[in-house]
Amino acid sequence: MSLAGTTGVLDGIQAAAVPVRRRRLRLLPFALLAPSLLFLVLFTYLPVARVLVESLYDKPHGTGAAASFVGLGNYAKVLADPAFRQAALNNLVYAVGVLVPTLVLALAFALAVQRSTRFSAVLRTVFFFPSLVPLVAAASLFFFIFLPRVGLLDYYLAKIGLHGPNWLGDSDVALWSVIGLTVWKNAGYYMLFYIAGLQNVPRDTVEAAMIDGANAWQRLRFVILPALAPTTAFVVVIALIQLLTNVDHVIVLTRGGPSNATNLLLYYIFQSAHENFEYGKAAAATLMSVAVLLAISLGSLRIMERGARGNG
């Protein structure tokens, strides 16, 4: 048909233009990626190289003196710093202390609200809402909630005849108060993933277990939980990253105190750099936390990919 004729003509034109066009097309992908790559290099890759170098030097702040090479001196200083050790230990307690209750609550919430009724929809909104507000705003609210005597918590505890501790002022309690805030803030976010995950649990298997006489607990333990394993693995990874990189509430509520009881790694880094101007120490601590982040992520990359697929 006439189409063949047209193609022939087009081929002739294209044949002449091919070398130039092809070269341009070969460069096109890189041109499209260039803007992103520029900023990734500037604010993600180079910074890692930069802390790697800066962590090897000591540059006294404000003296104008040149930086001097100290090798691993900054690392030794950081590791010997009781505040850093405390922050690392706190971060571990904080991570486990938040992770376990948030996972249990997130799953419980998801199981409770998965049916599509009006009541469930309201509950879903209520549980999810805290994860939408700024961590700073949550901290502001809890500043009042934890206020001794007149605060929300003590006010209502007094009504049932209980007397609470100094929630943020007692060094034995403060970290657990911060943990409580974080559980409240994050559980609803992870609930979303469990709701999505529950939709992928095969109905047939659950029904088969029901017919075999498995009670609700057995169905959860032996059918639903195993099917949700990829979701759980995925949530654990994003939760751990969050728990290492969010310290807004610590800055607002406790500034790491009392006596370092609520100091977390990123807060330690922030304090070293922003308040004490010890860049070498801050760089060394940053590199260590980057190493932990990479270990968490890469170690679970396979699980994460599976989890991401499970969540659609």
Add this chain to the structure above:
Amino acid sequence: MAEILPDRGPSGPLMRMMRAWRPAVRQEKRLWSAVLAALLSAVAFLWASPFLWTLAASFRPESAGSAGMASLWPDFTPTLANFRNALDSGSFGLYYVNTLIVVVGVLAVQCVTVSLAGYAFARLRFPGRDVLFYAFLLQLMLVPPALIVPNLSTVVDLHLYDTLPGVIAPYFASAFGTFLMRQTFLALPRDFEEAAAIDGAPWWAIVWYVLLPMAKPGLIAFAIVSVTAHWNEFLWPLMVISSPDNQTLTIGLAAFTRGAEGGKEWGVLAAGTLLVMAPLAVAFIAFQRRFVDSFVFSGVKG
């Protein structure tokens, strides 16, 4: 059950037992679901109580005194005085403008960078594509907050310290956005772009007129996550900004909170907190479905 039991005969002993049991079982079930609903309501109330308190406290007149400040019960005539005080004392207007500049500035540039990169990864074949893709994904793990110290040095070197562009710049490239747009483009049929290509449309026309209009849901999902993240962000602007004129809402609120040690100011603080949360809260309630879907997808961002 009904499919299995008839085999034993409808008059079998098991069936008779079941029939006798059923009303009791049903009643017990109904009781259980009522207990469950009550328990859930209690937990939901507990979960919502910080917000209920904010609402009650922000509309409570100062004259109510600080003793009953924690009461959730709105036993007063509501007043807007706290909001007026918050707006007066905190220069919230300025913070709103600065936060808007940050949020819109980040989003505008991101839309360009993630669309281009997403298109390249979804539709073009070139050497090193997989390596580059993994290099992008590295940003999902090396999240910006972890790199605040070196990034601050970079911002100082670029003479962007204490400027809003300094707050915005580290977010111009987004691995999450690139990943999301790549997935969105991959899900689109190729027919339309092939037709456009045969008509001689250049690549940019194909992206702009053919692909992007179809990829709108992906862009909107990305926009929701990006806007929420940067509206709520605190640590990085706190490090970059030093002068009061450049502060964002979260920095203003934090300063406000730390200043509100006296008992009388709690109503004003609650009003301030509400002012910071309100825009996102309203948007969320209006577009709940979209928000939830976007956040489920954003899990990959961490």
